[in-house]
Amino acid sequence: MIDDLRALAIFAKVAEEGSFSAAGRALRLSTSVVSHHVKALETRHGVSLFRRSTRALSLTAEGQRLLEAARRMVEAAEEGLNAIADISADPAGALRLTAPAFLINSPQERAIWQFACRYPNVAVTLYSSDKQINLVAEGFDMAIRLGAMSDSTLRSRRIGTFERCLVAAPAYLETIKKPLVPEDLARCDFVLLEMLPEKFILQRGDEKVGIQPEQSRVLVNSISGARSA
Known part of the structure; x- marks a missing residue:
């Protein structure tokens, strides 16, 4: 399936440009690579997509039918990539995070509110608690934690260091x-x-x-x- 999707995108570009060499220039691929993908697509599905001659390249009936689907696939992929590009450029939505209660009024907490001011389209919920919270079970997106991380499938990043000391009255x-x-x-x-x-x-x-x-x-x-x- 992955090979077919790649080949469909190349096939659509060949049909758009009118030749393998022009499609290769547009995609920054060699003509031989472009031709290989189209030929492999034809072989896997037992059809001819182009009528080839020394002067021109034209679509067969099967190629014409496939082209519409290939164009829709490429357009859908571009639409999806543009959508996530917009999200990364301007964050929006809800962000639920938890942090130790003793971080209230700390530089870390102030950084959270600075983030909220910088991105007004993000609704921030901060739950302050010294208890270890199961992020997945309780629906949290992020957490600030102290100490060594236990084995976890969650991603983590160090944002600072701290020292503990013993005190007595x-x-x-x-x-x-x-x-x-x-x-x-x-x-x-x-x-x-x-x-x-x-x-x-x-x-x-x-x-x-x-x-x-x-x-x-x-x-x-x-x-x-x-x-x-």
């Missing part, structure tokens, strides 16, 4: 033995985020240490909740 530190090495942190009482793994990695240069908290009395589902705790 001074009043809490007064109640425990001062941690001297990273492993001592495992005995501290942590506030954990529901959407993140309990085990976390501390890194300095090329050195990495994995910490698995031994206890945590507080589990929250949002960054703002973790800050409050």
